[in-house]
């Protein structure tokens with residue numbers, strides 16, 4: 535879902551992240567107590583939603599109650615001068631989290647794709663990614679002592695005085711690649727991953743490894759997964775994918791040959807698709823998740839062939 539020029543689902547949005555305020559504990563305390571302040575509660579990585587499937591936003595007494603009850607809170611930023619905090623209620627039971635917030639259910643934000651206001655989806659995904667990181671970083675990786683949150687929930691610090699190591703939210707970049715056929719042939723390479731249902735194909739993707747550039751990762755992943763060498767890498771955009779910590783970086787690349795060899799483990803099958811075949815898949819609603827950059831890669835490639843979906 536491309537929601538604006540260069541902005542995909544879970545990016546963009548209305549929040550000024552106001553990073554300069556994070557270390558100002560007095561100002562943050564005042565904002566937490568401000569009756570205009572909005573709180574987005576989450577439970578177990580899920581949005582807490584109303585009967586209309588709109589995420590709950592709390593203000594006033596309800597907001598204060600939830601901030602106090604939360605295991606972790608994060609300062610997400612400012613919306614037109616109004617502070618927005620996230621509150622993680624995961625330590626409570628689902629029933630208690632619903633009762634505390636007046637929500638009727640807890641729903642994965644990706645299940646609301648296409649229905650939720652894009653800015654709201656971005657804020658929910660942002661909060662979700664931070665809370666996931668908080669739960670994974672409760673202990674110091676150097677000395678094993680507990681860590682505590684600081685700077686509005688954007689840093690954790692080791693509590694051992696002789697250590698004091700700082701930890702920052704982690705992002706795990708991955709490349710996602712539309713490989714087109716050599717010599718200008720209008721075909722692109724899609725693969726069926728292990729565990730995917732029959733007839734379910736997507737573009738190739740993989741995590742960037744330590745010591746690799748994004749371009750190195752593209753060349754390695756494509757060679758490993760389908761045995762194809764690629765050239766002419768073109769950046770297509772990036773998408774926040776905090777499920778739990780991803781950043782998807784999209785490329786188009788051109789294969790040097792059409793021969794394909796899959797490993798049979800990670801990938802079960804890979805084959806070349808024509809624009810007609812992709813348009814048939816689009817018509818059948820099988821051109822990837824509505825909220826994914828994968829779908830954008832396919833859609834923009836189809837448009838470039840002169841035969842948009």
Ligand SMILES: [Zn+2]
Pocket residue numbers: 674675676677678679692693694697698699
């Ligand atoms: Zn430590």
